[in-house]
Amino acid sequence: MQPSGAEVHQRIARISAHLYPSNPKMGDGSILERTNCRAKGGAPGFKVAILGAAGGIGQPLAMLMKMNPLVSVLHLYDVVNAPGVTADISHMDTGAVVRGFLGQSQLEGALTGMDLVIIPAGIPRKPGMTRDDLFKINAGIVRTLCEGIAKCCPNAIVNLISNPVNSTVPIAAEVFKKAGTYDPKKLLGVTSLDVVRANTFVAEVLGLDPREVEVPVVGGHAGVTILPLLSQVKPPCSFTQEETEYLTKRIQDGGTEVVEAKKGAGSATLSMAYAAVKFADACLKGLRGDASVVACAFVASQVTELPFFASKVRLGRTGAEEVYQLGPLNEYERIGLEKAKKELAESIQKGISFIRN
Numbered sequence: 001m002q003p004s005g006a007e008v009h010q011r012i013a014r015i016s017a018h019l020y021p022s023n024p025k026m027g028d029g030s031i032l033e034r035t036n037c038r039a040k041g042g043a044p045g046f047k048v049a050i051l052g053a054a055g056g057i058g059q060p061l062a063m064l065m066k067m068n069p070l071v072s073v074l075h076l077y078d079v080v081n082a083p084g085v086t087a088d089i090s091h092m093d094t095g096a097v098v099r100g101f102l103g104q105s106q107l108e109g110a111l112t113g114m115d116l117v118i119i120p121a122g123i124p125r126k127p128g129m130t131r132d133d134l135f136k137i138n139a140g141i142v143r144t145l146c147e148g149i150a151k152c153c154p155n156a157i158v159n160l161i162s163n164p165v166n167s168t169v170p171i172a173a174e175v176f177k178k179a180g181t182y183d184p185k186k187l188l189g190v191t192s193l194d195v196v197r198a199n200t201f202v203a204e205v206l207g208l209d210p211r212e213v214e215v216p217v218v219g220g221h222a223g224v225t226i227l228p229l230l231s232q233v234k235p236p237c238s239f240t241q242e243e244t245e246y247l248t249k250r251i252q253d254g255g256t257e258v259v260e261a262k263k264g265a266g267s268a269t270l271s272m273a274y275a276a277v278k279f280a281d282a283c284l285k286g287l288r289g290d291a292s293v294v295a296c297a298f299v300a301s302q303v304t305e306l307p308f309f310a311s312k313v314r315l316g317r318t319g320a321e322e323v324y325q326l327g328p329l330n331e332y333e334r335i336g337l338e339k340a341k342k343e344l345a346e347s348i349q350k351g352i353s354f355i356r357n
């Protein structure tokens with residue numbers, strides 16, 4: 001039997017109220033809403049939330065995720081300007097339905113039902129600062145957001161971008177442990193910008209197209225903890241000592257290069273959004289069940305004696321299903337690894353202590 005006009009109207013109002021939970025004007029079944037509902041109806045795909053979506057990374061990240069055909073629903077959460085960014089992005093004629101969420105009271109709505117949560121919330125560096133200088137403010141932000149994840153979408157994959165990643169990932173792990181929801185395979189610190197930079201800078205030296213180059217970058221995401229394995233570059237190649245030193249330093253200082261060029265206006269945002277989308281797309285392909293999806297990430301690890309370490313991981317239906325060993329390192333890389341581990345150990349402990357003490 002065909003539904004009556006009144007039933008159809010009620011149904012539309014119900015769906016609209018769900019699509020626009022933060023907009024009290026929506027949900028009345030108006031013509032505008034009916035058009036929106038029809039145009040945006042139910043593409044298959046994953047539900048993704050971006051926390052910090054109105055920021056320098058968040059906005060281009062939201063735009064690129066709205067273009068990703070694997071995404072059916074995109075939730076944009078921030079403590080400022082989320083409705084504006086949502087309205088803007090929602091006009092893009094791609095499949096994902098976009099919903100905006102503003103402020104702590106709407107965090108639950110933003111997170112409920114999500115498959116993947118990407119977190120670029122927090123303050124960025126200014127010239128002269130280290131990533132660790134961001135700890136004081138960003139540690140608390142990450143704690144609050146992860147408490148929300150533990151409560152509302154404990155099975156979601158989490159891509160953590162907020163710095164200092166070497167400490168914020170251990171913070172997130174401790175929050176999830178406390179809540180009894182910790183699954184180490186699902187918590188991934190995003191280090192893909194280091195790989196993107198390494199591919200670009202190595203390609204420049206080799207005179208190749210960066211799309212043909214693959215550089216594993218391991219360790220962590222700050223200064224000497226960023227360890228490019230130039231002996232394992234694909235396609236196979238060799239570097240002089242001078243090239244090795246130049247490339248290692250440029251990759252380790254890539255973030256600082258952007259911070260200084262921006263002269264106080266923040267850190268990498270556009271290249272980060274690109275790198276975050278590359279990584280999120282790999283996570284979604286893993287969730288979909290694609291075979292052999294491999295990327296570098298900062299994860300719970302037994303590759304070294306440290307509890308967290310960045311290396312290549314295989315992404316599958318349950319997250320980082322396999323964490324790969326580092327493979328053979330040359331003497332230069334072995335020395336770099338020792339330096340990286342020393343700094344990493346302190347940053348990891350600082351994150352753990354923030355929650356435990």
Ligand SMILES: NC(=O)c1ccc[n+]([C@@H]2O[C@H](COP(=O)([O-])OP(=O)(O)OC[C@H]3O[C@@H](n4cnc5c(N)ncnc54)[C@H](O)[C@@H]3O)[C@@H](O)[C@H]2O)c1
Pocket residue numbers: 051052053054055056057058077078079080120121122123124125134138141144145160161162163164165190191192193194221266267268269272
């Ligand atoms: N992992 C990496 O490779 C990498 C690369 C670049 C930047 N970062 C880090 O990403 C973070 C964001 O950088 P950005 O340039 O986008 O900064 P930004 O200041 O432009 O944006 C941050 C956004 O987070 C929001 N925010 C603050 N507190 C929040 C909260 N409690 N809940 C939700 N949102 C909140 C702000 O309102 C803002 O919109 C920084 O910590 C930066 O260091 C990491």
Ligand SMILES: O=C(O)C[C@H](O)C(=O)O
Pocket residue numbers: 124125131163193221254255256258259267268
């Ligand atoms: O350098 C920063 O502070 C931001 C980010 O970690 C980067 O590597 O660009």
